[in-house]
Amino acid sequence: MLSAGYDFVPMTSADLPLVKRWLAAPHVVEWWGDTCAQFELVSGDLEVEAMDQFIVAANARPFGYLQCYDPDVWPDNGLGTHPRGTRGIDQFIGEPGMVNQGHGSAFIGAFIDRLLASGAPRVITDPDPANARAIRAYEKAGFQRDRLVDTPDGIALLMIRDA
Numbered sequence: 816m817l818s819a820g821y822d823f824v825p826m827t828s829a830d831l832p833l834v835k836r837w838l839a840a841p842h843v844v845e846w847w848g849d850t851c852a853q854f855e856l857v858s859g860d861l862e863v864e865a866m867d868q869f870i871v872a873a874n875a876r877p878f879g880y881l882q883c884y885d886p887d888v889w890p891d892n893g894l895g896t897h898p899r900g901t902r903g904i905d906q907f908i909g910e911p912g913m914v915n916q917g918h919g920s921a922f923i924g925a926f927i928d929r930l931l932a933s934g935a936p937r938v939i940t941d942p943d944p945a946n947a948r949a950i951r952a953y954e955k956a957g958f959q960r961d962r963l964v965d966t967p968d969g970i971a972l973l974m975i976r977d978a
Contacts, residue, residue, distance in 0.1 A: 821922045823881065823929075826868040831858055833870070834880055837909025846946050847907060857882075871906070871922050878913040881906040881926060886939065893966035894973060898936040905940065915948075920955035927956055931978045941971035950974070 826834070834857055837843055839850045847853050857880070860866040865888040871879035886894050886903045894903065906923065908914050927938050942949040944963060950972065954960075958974040 820874060821925050822872045823869040823926060824872060826870050830870050840909060840911060842911060842914055843907050846943055878910040879908045893964045894939060894941060900935055901937040901939060902930055902935045903939045919952035923952060924956035927976055936978050938976045940974050941966060944972045
């Protein structure tokens with residue numbers, strides 16, 4: 816059992832150098848792709864009201880990134896129709912030493928519990944179907960596999976966790 820307490824600190828422009836370093840880490844590039852393209856998206860999303868971005872910290876030590884968004888704002892996302900108030904998430908662990916330690920499923924679960932407790936009827940995510948580590952983490956956090964979907968980034972596995 817992990818003893819870490821997780822904090823979800825709203826991301827600011829001051830966090831961008833750290834996020835850029837994480838996006839360049841090989842274990843992140845493997846699934847998130849081109850560092851420069853992803854950095855442009857992440858930094859540009861700081862100005863998007865429907866996109867909440869967080870630095871995830873364990874015991875006050877930053878180690879990951881999480882974005883939480885309203886999928887209705889991007890109707891061409893390929894993720895289908897969901898109940899009003901549904902939130903989508905994407906995340907990664909940036910610090911290599913924190914990977915494969917159980918933190919992914921633990922912080923995702925903690926974040927989702929808060930979203931559902933605050934009234935979200937559903938939370939969705941869409942990992943690459945080949946990303947077994949992410950799928951396992953999402954399943955441990957209570958997500959169920961739904962179906963393969965065709966997104967602007969390619970084929971993804973839609974996963975759902977309902978309230």
